[in-house]
Amino acid sequence: MEAGTAARVTWGLRRPCRGPGWGQSRRASLSSLSSSAERAARRAMAAAEAGASTAPEASLSASGVKQALISLSDKTDLANLGNGLQRLGFSIISTGGTASSLEAAGVNVTKVEEITHFPEMLDGRVKTLHPSIHGGILARRDQKHHLEALNEHGIGTFDVVVVNLYPFYDKVTSGAISFEDGIENIDIGGPTLIRAAAKNHKDVLVVVDHKDYPALLEYLEGKQDDQDFRRKLAWKAFQHVASYDSAVSEWLWKQSNKGDTFPPSFTVPLSLKSTLRYGENPHQKAAFYGDKSLSLVNVGGIATAIQHHGKEMSYNNYLDADAAWNCVSEFESPTCVVVKHTNPCGVASQQDILEAYRLAVKADPPDGWREIVVAPGYTAKGLEVLKGKSKTLRILEARRSGKGTLSLRQVSGGWLAQESDDLTPEAITFTKVSARAPEGSELSDARFAWLCAWLCVKHVKSNAIVIAKNNCMLGMGSGQPNRLESLRIAFRKAGEEARGAALASDAFFPFAWNDAVEAACRSGVAVIAEPGGSIRDQDAVDCCDKYGVALLFTGVRHFRH
Numbered sequence: 130m131e132a133g134t135a136a137r138v139t140w141g142l143r144r145p146c147r148g149p150g151w152g153q154s155r156r157a158s159l160s161s162l163s164s165s166a167e168r169a170a171r172r173a174m175a176a177a178e179a180g181a182s183t184a185p186e187a188s189l190s191a192s193g194v195k196q197a198l199i200s201l202s203d204k205t206d207l208a209n210l211g212n213g214l215q216r217l218g219f220s221i222i223s224t225g226g227t228a229s230s231l232e233a234a235g236v237n238v239t240k241v242e243e244i245t246h247f248p249e250m251l252d253g254r255v256k257t258l259h260p261s262i263h264g265g266i267l268a269r270r271d272q273k274h275h276l277e278a279l280n281e282h283g284i285g286t287f288d289v290v291v292v293n294l295y296p297f298y299d300k301v302t303s304g305a306i307s308f309e310d311g312i313e314n315i316d317i318g319g320p321t322l323i324r325a326a327a328k329n330h331k332d333v334l335v336v337v338d339h340k341d342y343p344a345l346l347e348y349l350e351g352k353q354d355d356q357d358f359r360r361k362l363a364w365k366a367f368q369h370v371a372s373y374d375s376a377v378s379e380w381l382w383k384q385s386n387k388g389d390t391f392p393p394s395f396t397v398p399l400s401l402k403s404t405l406r407y408g409e410n411p412h413q414k415a416a417f418y419g420d421k422s423l424s425l426v427n428v429g430g431i432a433t434a435i436q437h438h439g440k441e442m443s444y445n446n447y448l449d450a451d452a453a454w455n456c457v458s459e460f461e462s463p464t465c466v467v468v469k470h471t472n473p474c475g476v477a478s479q480q481d482i483l484e485a486y487r488l489a490v491k492a493d494p495p496d497g498w499r500e501i502v503v504a505p506g507y508t509a510k511g512l513e514v515l516k517g518k519s520k521t522l523r524i525l526e527a528r529r530s531g532k533g534t535l536s537l538r539q540v541s542g543g544w545l546a547q548e549s550d551d552l553t554p555e556a557i558t559f560t561k562v563s564a565r566a567p568e569g570s571e572l573s574d575a576r577f578a579w580l581c582a583w584l585c586v587k588h589v590k591s592n593a594i595v596i597a598k599n600n601c602m603l604g605m606g607s608g609q610p611n612r613l614e615s616l617r618i619a620f621r622k623a624g625e626e627a628r629g630a631a632l633a634s635d636a637f638f639p640f641a642w643n644d645a646v647e648a649a650c651r652s653g654v655a656v657i658a659e660p661g662g663s664i665r666d667q668d669a670v671d672c673c674d675k676y677g678v679a680l681l682f683t684g685v686r687h688f689r690h
């Protein structure tokens with residue numbers, strides 16, 4: 130690509146553009162088309178007429194000088210960019226703060242107002258919103274009448290536009306910010322520049338990410354035009370603006386619709402965290418995206434976990450780690466949850482975490498290797514020991530999964546949205562409906578069994594049955610087409626230890642006699658906890674009374690389909 134010469138763009142200065150009579154004086158000055166810029170514009174038009182506009186050289190500005198517009202809030206690597214562009218012969222035009230930083234870095238720069246003949250005004254709300262800027266970005270170089278229009282109005286073309294936006298996201302997530310401050314942090318001129326340049330990417334390179342500066346400079350140094358490169362930048366630019374707008378829109382919805390959870394429409398800003406080796410199965414490609422919704426700031430969870438050691442996480446690893454971590458995050462006391470295929474199959478809560486681990490593993494001993502460990506933190510020694518266990522063991526450090534989020538789930542052609550199941554154990558009231566009341570530890574066992582069932586149903590399909598004793602899960606059954614089948618599986622796992630234990634069900638028992646309730650009673654459990662609400666609730670009460678089992682209704686169902 131032709132290097133051109135570094136020159137300050139001064140040709141726009143010739144016309145006063147403000148106040149009444151602006152049109153007249155403007156026309157008057159334009160009538161004397163004599164500047165070098167206008168001569169250059171004519172040269173560019175001649176080139177367009179000659180059909181040379183698709184060659185890289187044709188992206189020279191109408192003035193014959195290549196121009197870059199730079200307007201950045203985040204000024205990371207700005208000096209390198211400015212010096213690089215200057216070295217390549219670009220004339221640089223910038224907004225106030227960016228121009229000052231460039232000057233401080235020894236780069237020649239022209240302020241936007243020298244082109245627009247308007248000062249930056251309204252506290253920065255209007256800086257670059259001007260035909261002298263947007264005409265120079267949007268004009269099609271292969272359209273004679275576009276270049277004629279630029280020429281008529283004394284507007285030069287821009288070849289490169291580098292913009293990043295007011296840090297709206299950081300501001301509104303950094304703590305208390307007033308509504309007015311939020312509004313002032315919505316960038317208007319920046320997205321407009323980005324969209325204009327991205328639309329005209331055939332002739333204008335648009336950059337929104339400082340990580341792309343080296344590639345931009347390398348591209349500009351090259352001899353070949355590459356429309357793919359330009360299109361990728363344009364894609365990224367529109368994506369950048371779309372993400373930005375989704376944050377603004379989410380924030381505004383929250384400001385104006387307190388308490389109303391479901392907006393009529395919304396956009397979820399996702400960014401690629403990693404591509405994965407494959408999906409659930411090797412023939413499926415897969416990737417992991419982080420969700421940058423404002424409502425998910427500081428909610429922790431697996432998406433923001435740090436991996437300290439081990440093989441790269443797979444698609445199924447993420448699902449399992451998520452199920453285990455969301456489950457363990459529910460407990461206040463030290464708890465260990467073992468998950469297989471997203472089912473919590475061993476859960477123990479003990480003051481000593483090592484003891485919790487031993488008991489949880491005992492409930493469902495690993496049938497092979499352990500794939501992932503997730504914890505809120507590790508001592509240096511602990512990490513060393515775990516690393517020594519296996520080269521592949523994935524060791525993750527995660528922050529507790531938060532509450533109050535919207536849960537989204539895909540179905541063919543749409544998404545289901547619901548509030549996350551944030552009910553705390555304190556919100557559950559155990560109502561004794563049987564003749565016998567649970568005694569001593571039976572009550573806490575019932576509560577723990579219910580908690581386990583509750584945690585299970587958040588991650589596995591109903592029907593869910595959990596048997597627990599001494600703060601330890603003894604057995605669980607889930608995902609079976611009927612409740613009796615889940616119950617049988619849970620009892621098979623619990624074995625003889627089920628005698629005197631508590632049993633919990635995620636939903637009511639539709640039948641009692643010759644069915645799940647009677648089977649549970651005959652297996653020797655001391656307490657059954659279930660939501661209640663069946664038309665045959667009385668059968669369940671009568672059955673428990675017959676066997677001397679305590680029956681508790683919780684009034685809360687925790688289906689997961």
Ligand SMILES: NC(=O)c1ncn([C@@H]2O[C@H](COP(=O)(O)O)[C@@H](O)[C@H]2O)c1NC=O
Pocket residue numbers: 200201202203223224225226227228253254255256257258292293294295315316317318319320
């Ligand atoms: N109003 C405008 O015409 C306008 N043009 C560019 N900006 C933004 O101003 C910022 C740079 O400002 P400065 O160079 O003064 O630090 C950039 O983030 C850019 O997106 C604008 N500001 C906000 O809307």
